Amino acid sequence: MFAYGFMRNAFLASTFIAITCGTVGVYVVARNFSFLAHTLSEIGFAGAAFAVWLGIGPLWGMLLFTLLGSISVGELSLHSEQKESSISAISALFTGLGVLFLAISGANSNYATNILFGSIIGVDHQGVIQLIALSIIVLLMIFSIQRSLNFDSFDHIGALAHGVKTGAVSVIFLIALAMSVSIGAQIVGSLLVFILLTLPPATANYLGKTIPAMIGWSVFFALIGVWLGLYLGYITNLPVTFFIAVIEVAVYLVTYFTHIIKHSL
């Protein structure tokens, strides 16, 4: 399998993406941002379609839209009383825009499928380098604010009481989240990127009792998902995204039910 350049590219890119999404995802779950991550992936779809219409790489359109989207949606969700309705409205608007951009750009339906459901096998060498560079930037951003981010994400009220600058932490995290959505969408597609950002960390919640342990478990399950998904996709010729989704859901359900059974004994 590794004799093929495209498979080597796919494995390399998805390894970095899994590490990034697994790490960022722990904070997505701790901050109750799962719904926001889902909305951002729809905004990312519109951004990718916009880029196709402009004739530039979908990744850049996605980055642009998710960055603008995460700051505005993040602010809305922090301050608005109608949090879920306002996020739904934004999500509807952007999905509509995505459809519009695809239609007027005249791209064929294959392109839309790639954006929505991922196309890791199609990533070229330059694409891999871009994804790795962006992953490293995201991880450095998280690392540089880790102390405040940990406190704010896992004990917001305590962080406020200790004078942590929670507003600044929130903005930096939203930028990191937007970038994670954009790069994660390159393997699993914008429709399913929230899988990598929410399921491995949700599983890790049951297994880790410290933040490093949770990040470790989350990255581990994200890696298992993408590696096994790529392998199964390769040997069956079925979509990689399908396998990643099934693996992450299965791991989550097994962990969840084990947790329930343990606690009812």
Added chain:
Amino acid sequence: MSDILEVNNLSMRFDKNNVFDNLTFRLKRGSLTALLGPNGTGKTTLINILMSMLTPSSGSFTFADGVRLGYVPQFRNIDAEYPLSIEAFVGLNAPIIKNGQTKEAIKKQLEETNLYQIKNTRMGEASGGQKQRAYLAQALLDNPNMIILDEATASLDPMAKDELMKLIRHLNEKHKITVLFVTHDISLAHKYMQNYLYLNHGQIEHGEMSQFKEAYE
């Protein structure tokens, strides 16, 4: 004993509503004071001003030089699924990569608050009293010499209340930590506190706890 806190003519208004008006009082270094008053009289507002989380409409307050303030707020978002262990929760107030000194400081506070034996219990599965002691341990990690607790006993059963209050009294006696304890539980304050501040109808009274009954009940 010298003053640790001096509050002068402090007033707070939200829109046109006066929360309180011209509060003036002093707290002595090493004192154990209950901030009493019915619900909704502005106790938490006063604390938020002292913690610089709110700006007063007028008036001023000064802490003595060298005061390191610890604060345990009233509410926390810890649900039953909350994943972190008690030790990890307390350690949120420290860098994630902990050197020996930090680890030792966390251990010391866990022992002080009687949580060391159960440090690996998840916060989500800890009892109300254990959670309150963990909040306190987290605040103690800053090595404060004055600590403000907001309604720390409000949701606890009588045994957990006594345990927490004994711990607070111990911190005051052994480590000379000045305590300002916000509560509306007058009998608890009688049992454990030396002085009181009574906030009601926008005014404040200050005195010895033993004198409180005659004055207000």
